[in-house]
Amino acid sequence: MISFKALQERRQPVAVVGLGYVGLPLAVALSNYMDVLGFDINAGRVIELQAGHDRTREVSDTVLQAANVHYTCDAAELARAAVIIVAVPTPIDAHRSPDLGPVVGASTTVGRNMSKGCVVVYESTVYPGLTEEVCVPILERESGLTFGQEFTVGYSPERINPGDKVHTLETITKIVSGSDEATTDLLEELYGSIVKAGIHRASSIKVAEAAKVIENTQRDVNIALMNELAVIFERMGIDTLEVLQAAGSKWNFLPFRPGLVGGHCIGVDPYYLTFKAEELGFHPAVILAGRRINDQMGKYVAECAVKRMIQRGCLVNGARVGILGFTFKENVPDLRNTRVVDVIRELEEYGVTVLVSDAQADAAEALHEYRQKLVHQEELTELDALILAVPHTAYSTLTPAEIKSMFRVPAKALLLDVKGFYDPTVMSSAGIDYWRL
Secondary structure, eight states, X not given: OOOHHHHHTTSSOEEEEOOSTTHHHHHXXXXXXXXXXXXXXXXXXXXXXXXXXXXXXXXXXXXHHHSOEEEEOOGGGGGGOSEEEEXXXXXXXXXXXBOOHHHHHHHHHHHHHOOTTOEEEEOSOOOTTHIIIIIHHHHHHHHOOOBTTTBEEEEOOOOOOTTOSSSOGGXXXXXXXXSSHHHXXXXXXXXXXXXXXXXXXXXXXXXXXHHHHHHHHHHHHXXXXXXXXHHHHHHHTOOHHHHHHHHTTSTTOXXXXXXXXXXXXXXXXXXXXXXXXXXXXXXXXXXXXXXXXXXXXXXHXXXXXXXXXXHTTOOOTXXXXXXXXXXXXXXXXXXXXXXXXXXXXXXXXXXXXXXXXXXXXXXXXXHHHHOOOBOOGGGOXXXXXXXXXXXXGGGTTOOHHHHHTTBSSGGGOEEEETTOOSOHHHHHHTTOEEEEO
């Protein structure tokens, strides 16, 4: 196994496989201290990065252009790497089961091209045991090398929060684990060179895998509780956010809020854990209950919009509803597993014409991934209701007058603010029928 000093002296490169939200910031950060090879199977992505632009906006063009990363889609170049870090997505399929296609494909590619003595590290979110039970056999089969003697593996879960410029790779404690102590030592030094918040050594790869998958499961369950409370308080005529603000005055109250739960982590990771639990004969109740609640929130928001329109004398069939925001969270262009689509499809079931605009999303990607046409904000006219689904900062400057101008009848303006982005007093005083989750 190569030493960290040898990596610092740039005798061999570190390779990062998968140059998305996780892999690219990692490759750029490592390039300040060692030679880095960035590999991705998407030739278009490689060309884009070579030109110095990142469409995910996780790395600014200025930083990207200053970084010394060798981008390639030639897998044969992986043979030069002493350490190969796999940072590919781990989604779920249509049946909410883990889709291991990307991680299996990456393992196959790495196995076919890795050299003797290589350390292969996984950052992808997986269920406990997957690295050693699924990935290692693939690496052995494809490389012809013996695990533990001619190569080792490690696991260091990603903790990237897309769009967050405060909690970044460098400022979040990094968990590292290896198939042996020497590998863990190497990873502690390697990641320690870029992560200033510190390193946590896990006792085993399974512990590190489990730690990652429960981080987002915990958040999912807590948000589910908030969503359930929001439904209860709506029936009681109580404002949920006012309740949470009051309860939050206690020192140990956790500051979670209701909302649509999508994205590549919180809405996905719990299924990896429940899949493994059920394989072992245990049927998790709390985790899946939380998932069911959160998966139904898009339908609930749409139903609230329909009821509100009916109360205001609006004919629902043929009504025009505008939606601001289509990404899975605010201030990012990421459309993966967006749950705004649930709101749209439910409204369409009522015969509503839905017009969707987003200040961050790529229109071509929305059309390709969801068959959803995005319109310019100026095209949100003659509306019967407006739903602010994703609170992009770009929408913070919208005035009550501008919102009312989008409506067929300004005096009957109806705004459903999913995340409680706007001040309800300001909106209500302007004559807007205001609702928030």
